[in-house]
Amino acid sequence: MKTVSTLWDSPHRIFFLLTIIWALLSMLLWGLTLFLSVPFNPPGGPLLWHIHEFLFALSGAAIIGFMLTAVPEFTSTEPVNYVWLKRLAGLWLAGRVAYITAHWLTPAIWLAAMADTLMLITLLTLTTPVLWQDLTRKHLSLPLALLLLLIVNVMFYYELPHPGRALQSTHLLMGTLMILLLLALARISMSMVNSALEEKQAEAEPYLARPPRRQLAIICILLFSVCSWYFPAAGINAWLALAAAAAILNILNDWHLGRVLLRRWVLLPYCTLWLMAAGYAQLGISGLLYGSVSSGGQHLLAAALMTAIIYVVLVAGGVHSGWGLDERKRVIILIATALLLLQLRALAPLVPAAYYPLLAIAAGGWMLSWLLVLTISWRTLWQRPA
Amino acid sequence: MASLVHRATSACFNYLWSGWGAASSLLLFFAAWQLAADIFGPLVLPQPLHAINRLWELLHHATPWHDIAVTARRAISGFVLSLLAGSVLGIGAGMSMTTSMLSRPVITVLMGIPPVAWLILALLWFGMGDGTPVFTVFIACFPIIFLGALQGTRTLDGQLKEVALVFRIPMTMRWKDLYLPHIFSYLFPAWSSALGMSWKIVVMAELLSTDDGIGAALAVSRSHLDSVTSMAWILALISTLLAVEYILLEPLKRHVEAWREIS
Numbered sequence: 333m334k335t336v337s338t339l340w341d342s343p344h345r346i347f348f349l350l351t352i353i354w355a356l357l358s359m360l361l362w363g364l365t366l367f368l369s370v371p372f373n374p375p376g377g378p379l380l381w382h383i384h385e386f387l388f389a390l391s392g393a394a395i396i397g398f399m400l401t402a403v404p405e406f407t408s409t410e411p412v413n414y415v416w417l418k419r420l421a422g423l424w425l426a427g428r429v430a431y432i433t434a435h436w437l438t439p440a441i442w443l444a445a446m447a448d449t450l451m452l453i454t455l456l457t458l459t460t461p462v463l464w465q466d467l468t469r470k471h472l473s474l475p476l477a478l479l480l481l482l483i484v485n486v487m488f489y490y491e492l493p494h495p496g497r498a499l500q501s502t503h504l505l506m507g508t509l510m511i512l513l514l515l516a517l518a519r520i521s522m523s524m525v526n527s528a529l530e531e532k533q534a535e536a537e538p539y540l541a542r543p544p545r546r547q548l549a550i551i552c553i554l555l556f557s558v559c560s561w562y563f564p565a566a567g568i569n570a571w572l573a574l575a576a577a578a579a580i581l582n583i584l585n586d587w588h589l590g591r592v593l594l595r596r597w598v599l600l601p602y603c604t605l606w607l608m609a610a611g612y613a614q615l616g617i618s619g620l621l622y623g624s625v626s627s628g629g630q631h632l633l634a635a636a637l638m639t640a641i642i643y644v645v646l647v648a649g650g651v652h653s654g655w656g657l658d659e660r661k662r663v664i665i666l667i668a669t670a671l672l673l674l675q676l677r678a679l680a681p682l683v684p685a686a687y688y689p690l691l692a693i694a695a696g697g698w699m700l701s702w703l704l705v706l707t708i709s710w711r712t713l714w715q716r717p718a
Numbered sequence: 719m720a721s722l723v724h725r726a727t728s729a730c731f732n733y734l735w736s737g738w739g740a741a742s743s744l745l746l747f748f749a750a751w752q753l754a755a756d757i758f759g760p761l762v763l764p765q766p767l768h769a770i771n772r773l774w775e776l777l778h779h780a781t782p783w784h785d786i787a788v789t790a791r792r793a794i795s796g797f798v799l800s801l802l803a804g805s806v807l808g809i810g811a812g813m814s815m816t817t818s819m820l821s822r823p824v825i826t827v828l829m830g831i832p833p834v835a836w837l838i839l840a841l842l843w844f845g846m847g848d849g850t851p852v853f854t855v856f857i858a859c860f861p862i863i864f865l866g867a868l869q870g871t872r873t874l875d876g877q878l879k880e881v882a883l884v885f886r887i888p889m890t891m892r893w894k895d896l897y898l899p900h901i902f903s904y905l906f907p908a909w910s911s912a913l914g915m916s917w918k919i920v921v922m923a924e925l926l927s928t929d930d931g932i933g934a935a936l937a938v939s940r941s942h943l944d945s946v947t948s949m950a951w952i953l954a955l956i957s958t959l960l961a962v963e964y965i966l967l968e969p970l971k972r973h974v975e976a977w978r979e980i981s
Binding site (some may be wrong): 548581 | 741
C-alpha cells in the first residue's frame with residue numbers, strides 16, 4: 333500500500349528518499365549553472381554551494397537515515413518517534429531551501445546555517461545518550477565524528493564571506509565525511525561480508541573489520557584534512573595524503589578472504605575503499621609533483637562517498653524495509669557502469685581539450701546512477717512488504 | 719602442486735599487502751621530515767623529495783651500487799658472525815646456571831663499552847680496511863644476541879623439560895619442537911635489534927676508517943656541505959636495512975612463531 337504515512341514509519345525511508353531526490357535536484361541545478369550558464373550566485377559563489385550541498389546536504393540526509401536506523405539496532409532500543417523525523421526532515425529541507433534562496437536574499441544564508449546546525453545538534457541529542465548508556469560504548473566514535481561534522485559545518489558558514497577560506501574548510505568537511513564513511517562501512521561490512529561468507533562456505537575464516545587498521549586510517553585522514561585546511565600550500569600535505577592512501581589500502585588486508593570478494597554486496601564497499609585510496613593517492617602525487625591539491629583527487633573521494641551512500645541506501649533500505657536485498661544482476665551492473673562514467677570527472681583536469689565534455693558525461697553518470705537507485709528503491713522506501 | 723603454488727602465491731601476496739601499514743607509518747615519518755625541512759630550511763634539512771630525487775640520480779651511476787654493496791657486505795659479515803657466535807654461546811651459557819652467572823658480568827662490560835671505543839681499538843688492530851668495520855659490528859652486536867639467547871634458554875619451562883626426559887623424547891625432537899621455538903621468541907628481537915645496530919655501526923666505522931662504502935660517501939658529502947646528498951645516502955642505507963628486515967627476518971619470524979597463533 334502506497335501511503336504517505338509509510339514514509340515516516342522508519343527513519344531510513346524518508347531520509348534515504350531525500351538523499352536520492354537531492355542527488356538528482358542538486359546536480360540538475362549545478363548542471364544548469366555550469367553548462368547553460370543559468371545565473372545562480374548564492375553567498376560564496378556557486379562552486380561553494382556545489383561542494384557544500386553535494387558533500388554536506390547529500391551525506392547529511394544519508395547520515396541521519398543511517399544513524400537513526402542503526403543506533404536502535406546497535407543498542408537494542410526503541411527507534412525515535414516520527415515527530416522527531418519530521419522535525420529533522422524539516423530542518424534539513426529548510427537548510428537546502430534557505431541556501432538556494434540566498435541567491436536572491438543574502439541573509440537567508442544564516443537561516444541555512446542555523447537549520448543545518450540545529451539539525452546536527454538534534455541528531456546528536458537523539459543518538460549520543462543512547463550510545464553512551466550502552467555498556468560496551470563501542471559506537472561512541474560515531475557521535476564524535478558527528479560532533480566534528482557539526483564544528484566543521486559551522487566553520488564553513490562562518491568563513492563563507494571569504495570564499496578562499498571557505499573553500500579550505502571544505503577539505504575538513506571532506507575529511508570528516510571520509511572518517512564517518514570508514515566508521516559506517518566497518519559496521520555494515522561486518523554483517524554483509526560475514527553473511528556472504530556463510531552463504532559461500534561455512535568453514536571460512538570470518539571477516540573482522542580490525543579497529544587498529546581503521547584508527548590508523550582515521551588518524552592519517554584527520555592529519556591530512558587539518559593540515560590542508562591550516563597550511564594549504566605546505567609540502568607536508570602530499571605526504572599525509574599518501575600516508576592516508578596507504579592506511580586505507582592497509583584496511584583492505586581485512587577484506588582479502590578469497591572469491592567472496594566478487595559477491596556484489598561485498599564488491600561495492602571494497603571498491604569504495606579503493607576509490608578512497610585512489611583519491612588520497614592522487615592528492616598526494618599531485619601535491620608532490622605540482623605542489624597543489626588536485627580537484628581530480630577530491631572528486632575521487634566524492635565518488636567514494638557517493639558509492640558508499642548508494643550502497644547504504646540499497647542495503648540498509650532493502651533490509652530494514654523488510655524487502656531484503658535486490659539480487660538482480662542487472663542492478664549492480666548498471667550502477668557500476670554509471671559509477672565508472674562518474675570517474676571521468678576525476679580524469680577531466682588531465683585532458684583540458686575535453687574538459688567540459690568529460691564533465692557532461694560524468695554528470696550524466698551521476699544522474700543515471702541516482703535514477704537507477706530511485707527506480708530500485710522506490711518500492712522498498714514507499715511500500716511495506718505484504 | 720597447483721594448489722601449493724596457489725597457496726604460496728596467496729601467502730606472498732598477503733605478506734606484501736600487509737606492508738601497507740608500515741608504508742603508512744613511514745609516509746607519516748616523511749611528513750614529519752617535510753615539516754622539519756620547511757621550518758629549518760634546506761641547508762639544515764633538505765626536503766624528502768629532493769633527497770629521493772638525488773638518490774635516484776645517484777643510482778644511475780655504478781659507484782653508488784658498489785658503495786652500497788660494500789657496506790652491505792661489511793654489515794652482513796659482522797652481523798652473521800655475531801649472530802652465530804652470540805646465539806650458540808648464549809644458548810650454551812644458558813644451559814647451566816654457573817655459566818650464566820659467569821657470563822653475565824662480562825656481557826655487561828661488553829655492552830657498556832661504546833662502539834666508537836671498539837672502533838678506535840679496531841683501527842689499531844686491523845688498520846684501514848674491511849677488518850675494522852666488520853670487527854666493530856661483530857663486537858657491538860655480539861652481547862645483544864648473546865643476552866637474548868641466554869635469556870631464552872634460562873626461561874625454558876623446567877617441568878616441560880622433565881616431562882620430555884621422562885617420556886624419552888629424542889634430543890633432536892626436544893630441541894626442534896620444544897626448546898628452539900621458545901628460545902627463538904627471545905632471539906628474534908635480539909637479532910632484529912642487532913641488525914639495525916649493525917647498519918648504524920658499519921657506517922660510523924666506514925666514515926672514520928675506509929675510503930669506500932656508504933660511510934665514506936657520507937664523509938665526502940659532509941665535506942662538501944651537501945646535505946641533500948647526505949640525506950640521499952641515509953635513505954639508501956635505511957632502504958637496504960628495511961629490505962633485509964622485511965624480506966629476510968620478518969617472514970622467517972612469522973614462520974617460526976606461527977605456533978603461537980595456533981596455540
